[in-house]
Amino acid sequence: KQEVTQIPAALSVPEGENLVLNCSFTDSAIYNLQWFRQDPGKGLTSLLLIQSSQREQTSGRLNASLDKSSGRSTLYIAASQPGDSATYLCAVPDNYGQNFVFGPGTRLSVLP
Amino acid sequence: ETGVTQSPTHLIKTRGQQVTLRCSSQSGHNTVSWYQQALGQGPQFIFQYYREEENGRGNFPPRFSGLQFPNYSSELNVNALELDDSALYLCASSSNRVGTEAFFGQGTRLTVV
Numbered sequence: 001k002q003e004v005t006q007i008p009a010a011l012s013v014p015e016g017e018n019l020v021l022n023c024s025f026t027d028s029a030i031y032n033l034q035w036f037r038q039d040p041g042k043g044l045t046s047l048l049l050i051q052s053s054q055r056e057q058t059s060g061r062l063n064a065s066l067d068k069s070s071g072r073s074t075l076y077i078a079a080s081q082p083g084d085s086a087t088y089l090c091a092v093p094d095n096y097g098q099n100f101v102f103g104p105g106t107r108l109s110v111l112p
Numbered sequence: 113e114t115g116v117t118q119s120p121t122h123l124i125k126t127r128g129q130q131v132t133l134r135c136s137s138q139s140g141h142n143t144v145s146w147y148q149q150a151l152g153q154g155p156q157f158i159f160q161y162y163r164e165e166e167n168g169r170g171n172f173p174p175r176f177s178g179l180q181f182p183n184y185s186s187e188l189n190v191n192a193l194e195l196d197d198s199a200l201y202l203c204a205s206s207s208n209r210v211g212t213e214a215f216f217g218q219g220t221r222l223t224v225v
Contacts, residue, residue, distance in 0.1 A: 004154070034213065043118075043202055044155075044216035089154055099145055099168055100204070100214065102154030 002027045006103035014111050021075040021106045023090035028068045035064050035075050036089045080110045116205045118217035125193050133188040133220045135203030144186040149200040198224045
């Protein structure tokens with residue numbers, strides 16, 4: 001059964017710092033991995049989708065890497081801004097390839 | 113803006129009542145999945161609908177049921193509401209091709225009192 005963990009659970013940094021969020025999964029036979037952002041009480045916004053054949057994806061100040069063999073992904077946020085404050089969730093499809101298993105999220109606060 | 117819309121945005125119900133939540137999928141998507149997110153936790157998969165048929169179910173009791181319509185919109189019904197059903201309910205829309213991106217709605221916040 002696929003399980004996803006995220007470290008750290010919470011992170012508070014001053015504006016401008018570069019930071020790394022970590023995601024681990026137990027079953028390396030995944031089709032893809034998706035990173036989401038969630039603002040308090042809101043839905044999920046897709047940030048990056050990495051296919052199993054890819055090692056990384058970039059979108060603006062965000063870069064996500066994937067190491068299937070070790071069951072890890074990292075989300076790198078460059079030059080953090082207060083508007084980046086949110087919870088970041090990673091998710092991988094379950095063993096049937098379609099429905100997501102989510103991590104508990106990392107709650108990020110970027111202080112001005 | 114993902115094109116996935118959910119209604120209502122907020123709802124308060126009494127224990128024992130029934131509730132129906134609605135989701136309109138993104139254009140071109142034939143698969144809708146429902147998730148329950150308790151406060152401070154990641155979303156938990158409830159079930160998925162593909163072309164009007166249930167296509168997988170998580171660890172939720174039968175009082176959680178659903179429908180998908182020919183236009184691929186979907187409903188989540190919960191009977192005999194319990195206090196623990198209080199959560200954010202999220203709907204995700206995707207095409208039923210492995211490896212495709214899923215898009216989520218803004219969620220419905222259900223409070224059971």
